[in-house]
Amino acid sequence: MILAPIGFLAEDPATGDPTLVDFGHDPWWIVLIKVVGVFVFLVVMTLFTIWYERRVVARMQVRPGPNRHGPFGLLQSLADGLKLAFKEDIMPLKADKAVFFLAPVISTVCAFTAFSIMPFGPFVSMFGTRTPLQLTDISVAVLLVLACSGMGIYGIVLGGWASGSTYPLLGGLRSSAQLISYEVAMGLSFVAVFMTAGTMSTSEIVNAQAQGAPVNLGGFEFTAPSWFFLLLLPSFVIYAISAVGETNRAPFDLPEAESELVGGFHTEYSSLKFALFFLAEYINMVTVSGLCATLFLGGWRAPTSFESFWPGINSGWWPLLWFTIKVLLLLFVFIWLRGTLPRLRYDQFMRFGWKVLIPVNLVWILALAFIKTMQKQQMDGWTKVWFVAVPLVVILLLALLWPQKREEPALPVEEQVARRPEGSFPLPPIDLQVPVSPRANRLTAERETVPATDDVYKEV
């Protein structure tokens, strides 16, 4: 794995926002408050996201969705969760007892742990103590998320294996292959962020996105966009796609494809064990959304232009709200995808991961390393332009002049029909005239207007 930062070190924006050295000095009760805070945030987000998903998908399918319990049906997922806890806990006869119990625990623990490095905001005052609004930060914080998602796979795979049943086993096998493949693409998309920010600590990555770096390209001075999703667009797109694969969400929900594998890896799970899997899946969604906001969407910062009419927008507890809004918007995209796209076929899905996402990512990292090296060179503007333009022209010329596979000219239809092998499906004549449907007249005819009477409804 090549994760070493090659680019320049991020300059401290001198805004007084937390950096790596500000962590590890909290008294124990502040740490406890933060741990409980993160836990409550995740559980509430899970309950909210389930409701949010059901309502948004319902809206997309022109139906109301849950609207009975509480205002707008907000308490529906709480009621469902309570009901789930009181269901019968079934242990299959053929299950491997210890591993069957361990699997959902692993999933949930990893899901919660990954969120510990998420930056929610700048320094705040908690009961008179000045502390960053983030549980902790380490120099390899983003790798911690990768490690947690890597360990979280064990929950799914072992759950599938320990059930002692065919469909869960298939779901577990699918998910282990899927998650490993998409974790590679995901890890590679972090590399560009590390190179640009010069650090792997989440708080410093947020700081690196505070202001755009001034760029001098061939004599033209302009400010680069500060948020990485514009600056590193290919990485952002690849991260977004692989995040969907990493969380087993539609259209990449092959481990739990209900039309093929019943419930996938959690077919045999019930009651609280199933609830833990459910919790872990939704927390993982929140985690990848939060990480996306942190790495590419400026973290807890409001857009830079807002600061001109509200100077205090990025101070105090307000950034918690901006972060939550970003996470909710990203969760909306997850739900939107689920409501829109059909599931991929397994081989297409794997081919997409290995043959498209990873090579594109590698080429993009190479190009970015080239750009970074160019920026560090002491050259005048025009020499830089030459250094960029010449390789670009060479690549374009190569692409243009590369010998193509000559396409055979398309045969006329009669020839194609004659070439079909013996026993093929019969075809209608090519000059078939389809008569106009007799119904077509009726449909275009004017409809009779029915007088609106109340009697019709009274009878029913």
Add this chain to the structure above:
Amino acid sequence: MTLSTQVLAAAAETAGQVSGGEKWTFFLLAPLAVIGALGMVIARNAVHSALWLVLTMLSFGVFFIVQGGPFIGMVQIIVYTGAIMMLFLFVLMLVGRDASDSVIETLRGQKVVAVLLGLGLAGLLGTGVHQATRNMPVAGLDLANANGNVQGIASLLFTKYIWIFEVTSALLITAAVGAMLLAHRERAKGERVGQVAQMRARFEPGNYPGPKPGPGVFANSTSVATPAKLPDGTPAERSISPILPTRELTSAEIANKHTEGK
């Protein structure tokens, strides 16, 4: 120069001391790592064995982190525990759930010899490493991590050890390409069966195009060795795989399930 000597002096002062947190982490995780290693050897079930190894590897990752190498610790967890052990597990799961090791020794005295040889190897390696590092000057982690752990590793890896790094990666790529070549099966152009040919073969006389029948509603057994029953109660011979040995059926298995009068 002065800075580096200062850092060296500070490192020498703190070299003998171990912080409380590090000590407790070690005493908590070291037994777990040993238990994991023993469990891996002792466990009968291959998947359990792999899980014990995961425990040991996780403990190693935490040891690295505690000892001031957060990057190598995380990479240990991501690459070894997260990816490589997962591939092991992937293969083991395909072997089958109840495939346990047999306890019968195929070679006489194999276990005793294995234990003796293992102890010998451990002793040899231990003394070798001890001899090699006994008089080695210790620079200390503070010096190594002076510019940040990741930056320190990167600058060493891409300057001093670049040759070894590149040679290792070339070796690994060669191995990967070799494995792919060995596993790849080249299909000749005429070998591929088209959809039309497949369809014709499926509907040819003598081949039933539908799926084979399951045990059926009247069957008293779900074993694959008992034939399915046709609606009139006669056994369907096609439902048994030809590789299965023929089996004497008990009268309870032959009898139709009582489905009337309920």
